[in-house]
Amino acid sequence: MTSIRNLAGIGLLSIAALLVACNRSEPAPSPAPAAPAAPVPTLKIIATSDLRDAAPLEEMVRKATGVAIRFQFGGTMESTEAVLSGKTDADAAWFANAKYLLSDAQGQGRVKLQEKIMLSPIAVGLSESTAKKLGWDDPARAAKVSWKDITAAAKDGKLTYALSNPATSNQGFMALMGVVAAASQKAEVLNAADVDRAAISAFLKGYKLPGDNSTYLSEQFIVQQGTRVNAFINYESWLLSLNQSGKLREKLLLVYPNEGVSTADYPLMLLNDARRDEFQKVVAYLKSEPAQLWLARTTLRRPIVPEVAAKVTDLLPSQGMRVELPFSPDRALADGLIDAYLNEFRAPIASTFVLDTSGSMDGNGRRQQLVQAIHYIAGADSSLTGRIAKLTNREKLWLQPFSEQPYGRTAFEIPGGAASARGVQIQADSEAKQKVLGDVRDFADGLRMTGGTALYDAVLLSLKNMLEEKKKNPNYQYSVVAFTDGENNKGRSLEQFKRDYALLPEDVRGIPVFMVLFGEAQESALQDLVKTTGGRVFDARKTPLYSVFKDIRAYQ
Amino acid sequence: MSKPLRALLTLALLAAFAGALFYALRGQKQEQIAQQEAVAIASVTELSGLIALDVEPYFKDPRVQKLLAAKRLPVKVTRVGSRDMAAKAVAGAMPEFFFPSGVVAANQIADAARQANVNVSQSSPFHTPMVIASWEPIAKILVANGMATALQPKVYSVDMAKLTAAMLAKKRWKDLQGASAYDVSRGVLVSTTDVRRSNSAAMYLALTSHTLNGDVVTDRATARQVAGKLVELFKRQGYQENYVNGNFDDYVSIGIGKTPMAFIYENQLVSYALTKKGIGADMVLLYPSPTIINKVVFVATNERAKTLGELLSNDAELQSIAVEYGFRIADVARFAQAVKPTGLAIETRLSQVIDPPSYEVMQEMIDVVAKEMTQ
Numbered sequence: 020m021t022s023i024r025n026l027a028g029i030g031l032l033s034i035a036a037l038l039v040a041c042n043r044s045e046p047a048p049s050p051a052p053a054a055p056a057a058p059v060p061t062l063k064i065i066a067t068s069d070l071r072d073a074a075p076l077e078e079m080v081r082k083a084t085g086v087a088i089r090f091q092f093g094g095t096m097e098s099t100e101a102v103l104s105g106k107t108d109a110d111a112a113w114f115a116n117a118k119y120l121l122s123d124a125q126g127q128g129r130v131k132l133q134e135k136i137m138l139s140p141i142a143v144g145l146s147e148s149t150a151k152k153l154g155w156d157d158p159a160r161a162a163k164v165s166w167k168d169i170t171a172a173a174k175d176g177k178l179t180y181a182l183s184n185p186a187t188s189n190q191g192f193m194a195l196m197g198v199v200a201a202a203s204q205k206a207e208v209l210n211a212a213d214v215d216r217a218a219i220s221a222f223l224k225g226y227k228l229p230g231d232n233s234t235y236l237s238e239q240f241i242v243q244q245g246t247r248v249n250a251f252i253n254y255e256s257w258l259l260s261l262n263q264s265g266k267l268r269e270k271l272l273l274v275y276p277n278e279g280v281s282t283a284d285y286p287l288m289l290l291n292d293a294r295r296d297e298f299q300k301v302v303a304y305l306k307s308e309p310a311q312l313w314l315a316r317t318t319l320r321r322p323i324v325p326e327v328a329a330k331v332t333d334l335l336p337s338q339g340m341r342v343e344l345p346f347s348p349d350r351a352l353a354d355g356l357i358d359a360y361l362n363e364f365r366a367p368i369a370s371t372f373v374l375d376t377s378g379s380m381d382g383n384g385r386r387q388q389l390v391q392a393i394h395y396i397a398g399a400d401s402s403l404t405g406r407i408a409k410l411t412n413r414e415k416l417w418l419q420p421f422s423e424q425p426y427g428r429t430a431f432e433i434p435g436g437a438a439s440a441r442g443v444q445i446q447a448d449s450e451a452k453q454k455v456l457g458d459v460r461d462f463a464d465g466l467r468m469t470g471g472t473a474l475y476d477a478v479l480l481s482l483k484n485m486l487e488e489k490k491k492n493p494n495y496q497y498s499v500v501a502f503t504d505g506e507n508n509k510g511r512s513l514e515q516f517k518r519d520y521a522l523l524p525e526d527v528r529g530i531p532v533f534m535v536l537f538g539e540a541q542e543s544a545l546q547d548l549v550k551t552t553g554g555r556v557f558d559a560r561k562t563p564l565y566s567v568f569k570d571i572r573a574y575q
Numbered sequence: 576m577s578k579p580l581r582a583l584l585t586l587a588l589l590a591a592f593a594g595a596l597f598y599a600l601r602g603q604k605q606e607q608i609a610q611q612e613a614v615a616i617a618s619v620t621e622l623s624g625l626i627a628l629d630v631e632p633y634f635k636d637p638r639v640q641k642l643l644a645a646k647r648l649p650v651k652v653t654r655v656g657s658r659d660m661a662a663k664a665v666a667g668a669m670p671e672f673f674f675p676s677g678v679v680a681a682n683q684i685a686d687a688a689r690q691a692n693v694n695v696s697q698s699s700p701f702h703t704p705m706v707i708a709s710w711e712p713i714a715k716i717l718v719a720n721g722m723a724t725a726l727q728p729k730v731y732s733v734d735m736a737k738l739t740a741a742m743l744a745k746k747r748w749k750d751l752q753g754a755s756a757y758d759v760s761r762g763v764l765v766s767t768t769d770v771r772r773s774n775s776a777a778m779y780l781a782l783t784s785h786t787l788n789g790d791v792v793t794d795r796a797t798a799r800q801v802a803g804k805l806v807e808l809f810k811r812q813g814y815q816e817n818y819v820n821g822n823f824d825d826y827v828s829i830g831i832g833k834t835p836m837a838f839i840y841e842n843q844l845v846s847y848a849l850t851k852k853g854i855g856a857d858m859v860l861l862y863p864s865p866t867i868i869n870k871v872v873f874v875a876t877n878e879r880a881k882t883l884g885e886l887l888s889n890d891a892e893l894q895s896i897a898v899e900y901g902f903r904i905a906d907v908a909r910f911a912q913a914v915k916p917t918g919l920a921i922e923t924r925l926s927q928v929i930d931p932p933s934y935e936v937m938q939e940m941i942d943v944v945a946k947e948m949t950q
Contacts, residue, residue, distance in 0.1 A: 118814045121814075122814055124949075127772070132654070133821075135821070135824055135828070138828060138829060204760075207745075207761070207762045207764070207811035207812070207813070208810070208811055208812065208813030208814075277759070278759075278760060279759075279761070279832075282829060282833065284825075284829075323824070323828050324828075325827055325828060325855070326851075328828075340757075340830070340831055340832045341832040342759045342761065342832045342833075343829060343832050343833030343834075345761070345812060345813030345814070346813050346814035347813050347814070348813060348814045
């Protein structure tokens, strides 16, 4: 019977095997076994710099969706240009305002999908005491404040404000558009011929603190509130954040001019169609309640999803009705207004370029880099950002070379252009302007590199020179820009420089020093210096010198 | 244990096993049939289609996907702007179907396909009238100025002839009678999308051209003349969203300050009301009088896709699901019933509906406006 038992045993086994087979309930065999998931490349997102406060989303999105994202921050104009020209390798773009991009056929072609994520209107934040003086602390009056009132207050010196550069940023540009709209009395969208030049120039009388990004401007505003500026024009979210920070001398009262303001709507845009799936996952997460609530609570932007917005009404001012300023897609208006701002309306720039001509500048193509950079600002780059870097009408420039000691300071002045009473358009360079630009380029070509590095002597001398000039012509925007590749080894030490700086008249504090470093320059010492003088350090080892120039211009 | 007993036991066990084996095998057979079915469905090639944003949620609905799979007509769809679709109708890479919003885009696609030697068939499984989403204070101002009349709570009829005249006369809101609730200096304008890119703006052009001309525009000379006058209704808006959800999103999210009146598809507001169980406190629905109907047009480029088009039109379940996304179907009563719980008093019978101009006339008018917009 062993055989039968064996048979039974086999039977048992096979039945068991069959049952196991049957229990494996696969509805349909997949055509091919799933390949091990290939690592998904990071979704690169080019983002406008006012979104820096949303950077923690990188981690949050990864956790919630498994999609790794990375932000690359830049100014609005710069980022717009990168997407327009197709020069960016980003898979997606996230701008406060994409209307410049999307009113251009080429720009539309680059954007495959778009979805608005959140909202923040531009507002005028007034120091409480200033609001009181103007009588705008009364809510009924505040609701009626117009860009016209703001322009009048700026003209009379009652309103001095911080604003990011109208030529490089959306906030600055849209503030100008508000003034243009108010002055034109037109009921609809504007064009280049509508620009009332007198109104713009009156409004800009109050423009005392320029800069190119909200982080820098917020830091500076905290320091200069009540002395140089009493208002800050920016997205509501940044103004509310400043109020919350507890760092202000007095809180800001937010006014939304009644002709209308522009609201940033933060569209997230797909550029690389191959990344559609991940893009849609990211969008779905960003529009989900947890992400919308986080954005509202942490960055004080308004949720795009009305149901979520209803849950955070305690955080955000419920300022009745805010009228939206129509956005003009007229490129002639945008280009003409930016051109006129730079060359005519803004306080003209007066700066000394402190040029390191020590022996070490001869090596590694550094001399060539410096010469090229000067050619660049005195040349003719007609790109959106190139126009910003270029020397503008009425600008004063001193070139101050140094090695063992400062020597051979040379002054240049760009002549002003002819202006009409109304309307804006890009003006070609006059012959006189071309002549001066040529002189600047010739000077750069003549630079010879030899000797040591008396950096602090050269900077101090230049500051004194700017102080003298400022006394004679207070209506310019003064600054010192120093280029160096090495450590200070001649003349004053940093300690001596600080002592001597402290002895200069108080007026020197309005003259920032921008340090551009390349080569072996010691960054910590330069940081130390700008902490004393105000200003910023730019690292030309990581960024080409010509793009550093573009950045610096936005702070001048 | 005795030998016979042991043998008996063995036999009994064997019988039991045999039974189990039989059932197991039978179960396996059924399983196999089910598996073959699943394999068959899965192995059916997906129909590739380009669809407009309006019908994307419909195709994403799991019920729709399941129904189509069961009919051996699964789809793989990609969302593309309606007016960008014609450019994708190229020989060698022809999608099997297009589902654009509007007859204009459908005709463009058909044209492009013909040039690639592909014959198409068109059908319209669902449709929706064009409406204006607005706000109670705005509706009241329109009523005070004789441009609108109340039909139901939150629902008004707006006289397109009077509204168009006011817009062309460059009236500002603050210039109107009883405008204290909206005394802003912006001009009276209906927000639309970009006519160069989007169907809903073309529908607005079709509607206002009828208003201005007093009748359907039928010849190209009149088309040019009328469109030339209507350009400013688009141009004066400034920047326009180039997809219809952008316009509606602004209406919902930013509100009256940006978008006092938005020209949208009725299905957008109905679907919003269905999801949110009603509409916001101040939101109102304006029916233009006359109005114009937008058809969502199914364009098939082969026989199998044509079958899908017929299915979408005729399958009761698929039609019911379309109603949930706010579309109207041939069965008006079903639509009305579905919307009822939202409290939105839609007009089931639209009395004044105009015909759109012919394809050539429409194209002529769009060209005139587009050219002016680009300058």
